[in-house]
Amino acid sequence: MDEVEFSAISKVKQNPAIVIRNAYKKYAPNTVVFNGLNLTVPEGKIYGLLGPSGCGKTTLLGCIVGRSFLDSGSVELNVKRRLDLGYMPQFTSLYDRLTIVENFFVYGYIFGLSDEQIRQRAKEFTALLDLPPLESIVENLSGGQQRRVSLAVTLIHDPQLYILDEPTVGLDPVLSLGIWEYLLQQASNGKTVLITTHYIQEARQAHTIGIMRNGKLLAEEPPINLIEKCCCDNLEDVFLQLSERQEAHEEIKTADYPEKSERVSVSFTEDHKRFSKVRFRSIMYKNFMLMRREYVFILLLCILPISQTFFGNYTLGVKPKNLRIGVVNNETPLDKCNDMMMKDCFLNQSHNVFLSCVYLDYLKKESYILVENYNITDDKTLAHDDIRAVMQFPANYTESIIGRYMSGYTATDANVTGSIVDIWIDTSNQFISTCIKFDVARYVFKFIRGALENCGLHPESGFSIPLQYENPIYGDFSGNYSTYVAAIMLTLCCFFLPTMFTGGVIFVERMSGALERLIICGASPIENIVSIMLIQLIIHLFQTIEAMMVTYLWFDNPLEGSAISMTLLMIAIGASGMCFGLMLGISNENMTMTVYAGIGANIAMAFTTGMSWPLEGAHYLLRAVATYLPNTLPVQAAQAIGFKSYSIFHPVVLLGFASSLIWAIVFLAITCVLVSRKNNIWAIQKE
Numbered sequence: 001m002d003e004v005e006f007s008a009i010s011k012v013k014q015n016p017a018i019v020i021r022n023a024y025k026k027y028a029p030n031t032v033v034f035n036g037l038n039l040t041v042p043e044g045k046i047y048g049l050l051g052p053s054g055c056g057k058t059t060l061l062g063c064i065v066g067r068s069f070l071d072s073g074s075v076e077l078n079v080k081r082r083l084d085l086g087y088m089p090q091f092t093s094l095y096d097r098l099t100i101v102e103n104f105f106v107y108g109y110i111f112g113l114s115d116e117q118i119r120q121r122a123k124e125f126t127a128l129l130d131l132p133p134l135e136s137i138v139e140n141l142s143g144g145q146q147r148r149v150s151l152a153v154t155l156i157h158d159p160q161l162y163i164l165d166e167p168t169v170g171l172d173p174v175l176s177l178g179i180w181e182y183l184l185q186q187a188s189n190g191k192t193v194l195i196t197t198h199y200i201q202e203a204r205q206a207h208t209i210g211i212m213r214n215g216k217l218l219a220e221e222p223p224i225n226l227i228e229k230c231c232c233d234n235l236e237d238v239f240l241q242l243s244e245r246q247e248a249h250e251e252i253k254t255a256d257y258p259e260k261s262e263r264v265s266v267s268f269t270e271d272h273k274r275f276s277k278v279r280f281r282s283i284m285y286k287n288f289m290l291m292r293r294e295y296v297f298i299l300l301l302c303i304l305p306i307s308q309t310f311f312g313n314y315t316l317g318v319k320p321k322n323l324r325i326g327v328v329n330n331e332t333p334l335d336k337c338n339d340m341m342m343k344d345c346f347l348n349q350s351h352n353v354f355l356s357c358v359y360l361d362y363l364k365k366e367s368y369i370l371v372e373n374y375n376i377t378d379d380k381t382l383a384h385d386d387i388r389a390v391m392q393f394p395a396n397y398t399e400s401i402i403g404r405y406m407s408g409y410t411a412t413d414a415n416v417t418g419s420i421v422d423i424w425i426d427t428s429n430q431f432i433s434t435c436i437k438f439d440v441a442r443y444v445f446k447f448i449r450g451a452l453e454n455c456g457l458h459p460e461s462g463f464s465i466p467l468q469y470e471n472p473i474y475g476d477f478s479g480n481y482s483t484y485v486a487a488i489m490l491t492l493c494c495f496f497l498p499t500m501f502t503g504g505v506i507f508v509e510r511m512s513g514a515l516e517r518l519i520i521c522g523a524s525p526i527e528n529i530v531s532i533m534l535i536q537l538i539i540h541l542f543q544t545i546e547a548m549m550v551t552y553l554w555f556d557n558p559l560e561g562s563a564i565s566m567t568l569l570m571i572a573i574g575a576s577g578m579c580f581g582l583m584l585g586i587s588n589e590n591m592t593m594t595v596y597a598g599i600g601a602n603i604a605m606a607f608t609t610g611m612s613w614p615l616e617g618a619h620y621l622l623r624a625v626a627t628y629l630p631n632t633l634p635v636q637a638a639q640a641i642g643f644k645s646y647s648i649f650h651p652v653v654l655l656g657f658a659s660s661l662i663w664a665i666v667f668l669a670i671t672c673v674l675v676s677r678k679n680n681i682w683a684i685q686k687e
């Protein structure tokens, strides 16, 4: 018996279709996959690649179709166009939400097939592979059915070279036999087939067998030769025998691994063409079909900006109502207060006006709920959680006010102390306590003015502060938080939604393996990214218009500047959000990370826009950084257009645009670096 050489260079004499020489590859220092591997696939033959699980068969096929690189060595194919290559990945890698025929159209269009040709091929494969009805959605098919559809997709364009990664896994023997018969027939027509399989006996039908183990090819011969040489009855025994022999020579595996990594890859002639109308049409077809199928998701995308802006405008900055205030009125019980007191002159003692009633009536009209006979505990803490403040009026409150008014600066100490209302406020909620402080002070002046007017006196003759607020420079007198925060919410909405959509779509396409499959079929990454961004841009335009209509038409928030400038700014913000999403979708290996990174970054950026608190109060280091984060300058630009009617050429507005565009470029640049550095970036590795 001849000694079977390790790493045998083929003795097959036919023209080679695939030649791999001195291939080295490792994923990590301890994961050497190829260690000087040589392989030759003869043209017009079926080559069965066998090897234990994890020996590198899929990696090898990946290097042949251009989805992975070798660290060193060479790969040569007899085909120079992707059109001549048909690759069936290990996982089905189809568009699960599309129907079988829609998948045929996506991949048929990529290769420039006409509708008629695609339909014809679909018919042929339905018969050959016993496919389910072509209108079935792929995700509803069984594993075996999906695998058969995947094989049909691989062969739709009638390629010269078939690279098939375990096409018969999970199929019944009849179907497997049918597939092998078809492959043999194709080989007799001059097609070359490289096929991996775990079913060793099935591989007997191949013209040549390659047995791979520990980074090398142990043998490469017709199956019958191998069986004879090893004096075995079947291929399984050959495989075991060769494996045992290699164990004995294990030291060979640690042969000198090249120090320099060259990233060797196959190249196809049409690869220089980064953008092709034919391929772009196919990708857009796929996007539109997916959108049509996912109409509920699209509807949700349209509703989201409306709901976000509605919720935001209805909750943020709206004055709290129905706050409960405990009242201890030592002057008179509240039920003795009446409407007459509000109109009568308090200086006329016979009218029995209680000013505490007049004051409390103002609070009641402002929607405060007064809790009567409230008991103040000794330590002045509020006894009930829902009581936000407690007010205590002295017994001789009205009398003391009159005394103070009549005597002016000569008022007695008793009159001064008797006219003071004590108030205890729960400050655990700063917004609410500030609101109460503001209202109780405001109504002191208001009710004194009203009371003096009831007596026919000049309203300013009472207690008032010598300060006059003129018209606001920007904004209105109410100066409320909701108008301030409206533009911020709009900005965040326009950044966040494109981030999540783009990141999500890219991630899902990577996870399904369909994106990588499209790229192997020749679709360039640029075509894919541009198509996703185009769809997102259309959606974003709708979302921006909806969100602006809710913000400015429904809620009447101030938009002093041009609506067109504001729309353009929101589109620029959306573009940077999209690029951020793209970076997240490409860089993460699991969905949870993508979602966490997207939401986490957006929450952090929302804080640094000054939405919840002015940035002027932040730590000076954070303030310095926050200014240059993606949403800070755009928010300032949006505020400037909304409140100050700045034009698009004003430096503040230009800075907002510049920030969004620069960030978009930064995110794209990071994405490009990741794409050029990482192996198999277009697919998430499955176990």
Ligand SMILES: Nc1ncnc2c1ncn2[C@@H]1O[C@H](COP(=O)(O)OP(=O)(O)OP(=O)(O)O)[C@@H](O)[C@H]1O
Binding pocket: 027, 028, 031, 033, 051, 052, 053, 054, 055, 056, 057, 058, 059, 060, 090, 679, 680, 685
């Ligand atoms: N992207 C990757 N990063 C790190 N290691 C990887 C990667 N892809 C594959 N590997 C490792 O490389 C080795 C070869 O994997 P490969 O999938 O090529 O084997 P295989 O022979 O196809 O296995 P199977 O028959 O089970 O599909 C395995 O040890 C695997 O863990």
